[in-house]
Amino acid sequence: MxxxxxxxxxxxxxxxxxxxxxxxxxxxxxxxxxxxxxxxxxxxxxxxxxxxxxxxxxxxxxxxxxxxxxxxxxxxxxxxxxxxxxxxxxxxxxxxxxxxxxxxxxxxxxxxxxxxxxxISWKILIVALFVFFGMYFMDTLISQIALNLSGR
Known part of the structure; x- marks a missing residue:
């Protein structure tokens, strides 16, 4: 199997x-x-x-x-x-x-x-939203820093 x-x-x-x-x-x-x-x-x-x-x-x-x-x-x-x-x-x-x-x-x-x-309690939704937002925000921040450092 x-x-x-x-x-x-x-x-x-x-x-x-x-x-x-x-x-x-x-x-x-x-x-x-x-x-x-x-x-x-x-x-x-x-x-x-x-x-x-x-x-x-x-x-x-x-x-x-x-x-x-x-x-x-x-x-x-x-x-x-x-x-x-x-x-x-x-x-x-x-x-x-x-x-x-x-x-x-x-x-x-x-x-x-x-x-x-x-x-699971509804509170997990709030935690998930903060995690997703934080991940998105940090990803875009790191990407922007990398683009600025590379001169683009």
Whole structure:
């Protein structure tokens, strides 16, 4: 089941990259390195999931509770530090195609928890508005500073 979900996600990334290429021919092209990069991302995810499942048997609570995303990140980091090939082929995968797929899966996962969100007090809305405003304000401020420093 996990393997097929990972395969579906890799296929979605490839589909999004292809659509982006159709809309903008100057964007990241689909090459054999793209397929190798997607294969490596699939493999890193699978290894991270397997490590997470194995760590559930460890008696230390901090290791048992470590998220799958953390294990996948560690596996990816180790392999990319050891091999420039990994970095090269993963660079052939369009970053925005990856984020689009990740955000789609995040949206799907959040919808399963809407009942939990509705139980949270209305005060979370105020906190969320301040967080969103603060993030937007700081992003624009940092961008403006960077543009001024670069002379634009």
């Amino acid at each position: 996990t393997v097929s979900i990972l395969l579906l996600s890799v296929s979605l990334v490839l589909f999004v990259q292809w659509i982006k290429l159709v809309k903008n021919p100057k964007s990241t092209p689909i090459t054999p390195d793209t397929f190798a990069g997607l294969g490596l991302l699939w493999l890193f995810s699978l290894i991270g999931i397997i490590i997470s499942m194995l760590m559930k048997r460890v008696p230390w609570k901090i290791v048992r509770g470590f998220p799958i995303l953390g294990w996948v990140s560690i596996v990816s980091l180790v392999f990319c530090l050891l091999s420039p090939y990994c970095v090269r082929v993963i660079n052939a995968v369009d970053f925005l195609s990856l984020t689009t797929s990740v955000l789609a899966f995040a949206g799907i996962s959040v919808t399963h928890r809407l009942k939990d969100l509705s139980k």
